[in-house]
Amino acid sequence: MxxxxxxxxxxxxxxxxxxxxxxxxxxxxxxxxxxxxxxxxxxxxxxxxxxxxxxxxxxxxxxxxxxxxxxxxxxxxxxxxxxxxxxxxxxxxxxxxxxxxxxxxxxxxxxxxxxxxxxxxxxxxxxxxxxxxxxxxxxxxxxxxxxxxxxxxxxxxxxxxxxxxLSKGDVLEVLRRICVAEKLSCDEKALDFIAEKSEGDLRSAINDLEAVAEGGGKITEEIAKQLLRARDRVLDPFEVVRKIFWSKYVWQAKLNATQTDLDPDTLMEWINENLPRQITDPEDLWRAYEALARADVYRGRIVRSGSWDLLAYAIELMTAGVALSPKNDPKAKFRWVKYQFPDRIRLMSQTKEVRALRDSIAGIIGEHIHASRAKVLKDVLPYIKIIFENNVEEAAKIAISLNLTDPMIKYLSQNKGDEIIARVRELRKAIRAEAKRAGSKREDAQKNNKKSEEVKKQQTKSGLDSFVKKTKL
Ligand SMILES: Nc1ncnc2c1ncn2[C@@H]1O[C@H](COP(=O)(O)OP(=O)(O)O)[C@@H](O)[C@H]1O
Ligand SMILES: [Mg+2]
The missing domain is CATH 3.40.50.300 (P-loop containing nucleotide triphosphate hydrolases)
Incomplete structure (x- = not known):
């Protein structure tokens, strides 16, 4: 590279x-x-x-x-x-x-x-x-x-x-000039395809031509179409990281990096997080981190000076630089390993979970008191939180009546969450026991009822008997 x-x-x-x-x-x-x-x-x-x-x-x-x-x-x-x-x-x-x-x-x-x-x-x-x-x-x-x-x-x-x-003709003119300067053999149809696709944006046309040319050999319409279609596809982050690591050539790694809508910073976090999973030989890993660190230096310069021209270097280093660093164990990068979300993104999705939790609590309360979720969030939840932070007994009762889950209780009370959960367990147990007792009483009562009905029946029967007897029917 x-x-x-x-x-x-x-x-x-x-x-x-x-x-x-x-x-x-x-x-x-x-x-x-x-x-x-x-x-x-x-x-x-x-x-x-x-x-x-x-x-x-x-x-x-x-x-x-x-x-x-x-x-x-x-x-x-x-x-x-x-x-x-x-x-x-x-x-x-x-x-x-x-x-x-x-x-x-x-x-x-x-x-x-x-x-x-x-x-x-x-x-x-x-x-x-x-x-x-x-x-x-x-x-x-x-x-x-x-x-x-x-x-x-x-x-x-x-x-x-x-x-x-710029017109398609203008774009073609520049592309042809570059082909001559680079001594590339280009099919006119391939250039036509690139120019057409650029819609007058010469920057994207030149970038496309460069991507196609890096494949080496003659630039045919076939290759141009194949590569540029692939480039238009958006991959999920796991897929794009894998394709970058598995790249064998500089152009391939860079092309793969274009197949994502992650911004370069986030892509770098993904690569950084998963690098040690894919590359295990210490020297290879060191080389890969070296490339990543240099990409980061460029990134810093871009941020400080606004020289976006440098972005191309940063991307090349963090993709191709990383992909081509394994020398001792070159096969390692083709092993299938499970990737992970970068830490920061994991944290973000955790806060997303927290938000989802908060919203579902608001939804439950809203159903109970017939208020909108937004209203509950604004007017009710803050008070519920105060109760949960200060009054375990009351909080536990609320939790039971709303049927809140443990994570919901912990969300409502940072400090007393565990206490409330324990109290909820106790109360639930007591309620169950109470229900059982009530249940068996009811059973007894039902048994008693049956008995008395039997008695009644007997009585009526005997009543009838005596009536029959009496009337001699
Ligand atoms: N009219 C033009 N003639 C020749 N090359 C051009 C022309 N317009 C743009 N380019 C090329 O396209 C690239 C992008 O141009 P740039 O000046 O960054 O565009 P803009 O600032 O309008 O987005 C430049 O690197 C330059 O090589
Ligand atoms: Mg500009």
Missing amino acids: SVSKVPWVIKYRPKKLSEFVNQGEAVEKIKTWIKGWLAGKPEKKAALFYGPPGSGKTSIVEALCREYGFQLVEMNASDYRREQDIERVAKLASVQRGLFAGRRIILLDEIDGLALAGGADAGAIEAILELIETTKNPVIMTANNPWDLAFRPLRDHSVMIEFKR
């Missing part, structure tokens, strides 16, 4: 503005705007690049910096959610140039995240507006959809630059 291998989406990013396919209009507008800045009188201080994913918004900023000698100061959405982070960058932006560095371009990439369901992050948008007001350097924002109401002030303060959705 080569760690130094650069993913194609990075390797084949256009270096110059002129290399971008079919974004000529955007490029012209960008040039005009940036020339305004260089002349010291920009039309507006910010620009908002908008358009579908994979149309070149982010990479064009990088090319722009390279071509005009700007230093790129980049923030991603998770950074500028916090106002103080925006202020930090604003300070950087408000000075014309660093002592040693040249002019800067401030990039706020993918601001879409700020317009969350139910209203935007007003504080963050305010902070961005302030940044635009004070900046002495060009500010560029990118968004897939800039038309959210919350972005209006940002739109008003920006030159709006549209990126067109």
